[in-house]
Amino acid sequence: MPADPLQPASTPSFSFARYRQAGRSRSVLWGVLLAVALAAGAGGWWWQKHQAAAPAASGAPRFGPGGAAQPVSVGQVQRADVRVLVSAIGTLNARATAVVRAKVAGELKSLRFKEGDEVQAGQLLAEIDARSYQATLAQAQGTLARDQALLHNARLDLQRYQALQAQDSIASQQVDTQAALVRQYEGVVAADKAQVDAARLQLDYTRVTAPIGGRLGLRQADLGNVVNPGDANGIVTITQVRPIDTVFSVPEAHLARIRERLGQGAVLPVELWDSAQKNMLARGRVSALDNAIDTSTGTIKVKAAFANEDGRLYPNQFVNVKLQVDRLEGVLTVPASALQNNAVYLVRDDGTVALRRVRVGVVDGDRVSVQGELQEGDHVVVDGMDRLRDGTKVTVIDAGAAAAKLEQGAQEASQRRAELLKNLTPEQREKLSKMGQEERRAYIRSLREARAAQGPASAASAAASH
Structure with missing residues (x-):
């Protein structure tokens, strides 16, 4: 018989079974998820513990107040005299420069110098053909001798005329005329002597000598050239480099102190350094101040002198200048490498570091004057500070x-x-x-x-x- 659609006898039993089966599946799923969560938590706890223990087991340092010691190098806080330096850029200038030119025209017959040599004032450098000047001198000397003879004869005649005048045997007019002739010859002889001196001087000029002592440059004329006093380049140039000067500019803010020190008779030292500021070239002293401030730059020019005994300084050489305008006595100093953002790391007795803020003062070489909570003899970190914090443990090593x-x-x-x-x-x-x-x-x-x-x-x- 066909089933009655209105009869729900078998339907309730079937739905109840499915419901019980679904409930058992959910229980199993929740159990699996709970087991996975517990396993993940245990794994995370083990991983964190393992990571925390790994650096200690491997010997790797950990940084911070509770970590392993950080190796550092230290420097000492010292009391010292610090120079107040003003840095500038300068150019060396020769104390004097002379272009050696011929004073008379003529053919260059000999050169008596070597380029680059040191010469003394008056030293013979070159010779010009002197034959024409010798002839001129001889001619002037002959004219002088002739006129001297005429003067001598005129004086003898004057003496005879004066003797006759005393005997009233000659007219006074004739005596006066002879006396005027003597004075005329005296003037001619004086002019002749001047001509002789001029000719002798021209002859002396054929020997070209050094007007000043110094270092010779490169030769500008060769043997056989006809040289003239108007030659622009001359024969050679001499520069006086012992001593030598440099001129540099400093800010006008330092002018008062410089004038005060110079007025007290103090010596203001000046150092010259090469372009890389690694090698000091010379030490000197301030010799003069300019008489006006440059309004366009707000600076004043200062001249300093250097002995240059070894001759290593050359004119027009570029140099870095360090002028000492003052000196601070007995101030606290630290190594320049210890400063980081106006602070230093002080190494304490317990092997930890403390950050100390300081006020930075004057820099003198590799030392810097500071003011702060530091004492003479303290040790500050100079190397290895990149990972330090206040309270970090450190180990001092000898760099x-x-x-x-x-x-x-x-x-x-x-x-x-x-x-x-x-x-x-x-x-x-x-x-x-x-x-x-x-x-x-x-x-x-x-x-x-x-x-x-x-x-x-x-x-x-x-x-x-x-």
Whole structure:
């Protein structure tokens, strides 16, 4: 019989079974999820514990108040005299410069100097053909001798006329005329003497001498050239470089102190440094101040003098200038490398560091004057401060000893390399020369390993097969 659609007898039993089956599935799913969550939590706890213990087990330092000690190098806080320096840029100027020119025209017959030599004032440098000037001198001397003879004869006649006049045997007019003739000849002789002196001076000018002492430049005229007093380049140039001067500008703010120190008779030292400011060239002193301030720059020019006894300073040489305008006595100083953002790290007795803010003052070389909570004899960090914090534990190392150890290791490695290369055969050397840098390193490493394992003789034979 067909089932009655209005009869729901079997439907309730079927739905209840499915419901119980679904409930069991949800219970299993929630159990699995709970187990996974517990496992994840346990794994995370184990990982954090393992990561925290790993640095301590491996010896790796941890930074911070509770971590391992950070290695640092330290410097000492000292009381010292600090120079107040003003830096400037200057150019060296010769104390005097002279262009040696011929004073008379003529052919250049000889040169008596070597370019670049040091000469003294009055030293003979060149000679000009003097024959025409010698002839002129001889002519002037002849004219002088003739006129002197005429003067002598006129004086004798005047003496005779005066004797006759005393006897009233000659007219007074004739005596006066003879006296005027004597005075005329005296004037002629004086002019002749001047001509002789001028001719002799022209002859002396054919010997060209140094007007000042100094260093010679390059020759501007050659033998056989006809030189003239109007030549622009002359024969050679002399520059006086012992002593030598430099002129530089300093801000007008320092003018009052400079004038005060100079007025007290103090010596203001000046140092010259090369363009890289690594090598000091000379020490000198301020010699003069300009008489006006440059309104366009707000600076005043200062001149300083340097003995330059070794002659290493040259005119027009670019230099860096350091002028000492004052000196601070007995101030606290720290190494310049200890400063970081106007603060230093003070190493305390318990092996930790403390950040100390300081007021930075004058810099003098590798030391800086400071004001702050520091005492003479304190130690401050100069190297290794990049990871420091206030309270970080530190270990003080000797930077000099570490650098010496590294240098010694590098020298030993270089010696081992040289010894290894010395034992190579010509074929191996040629092979090595054709390799690239990385290939060469690998080849040398293989030689070293073979030598260590088999000895020098076996290493060479083993390397030959590479």
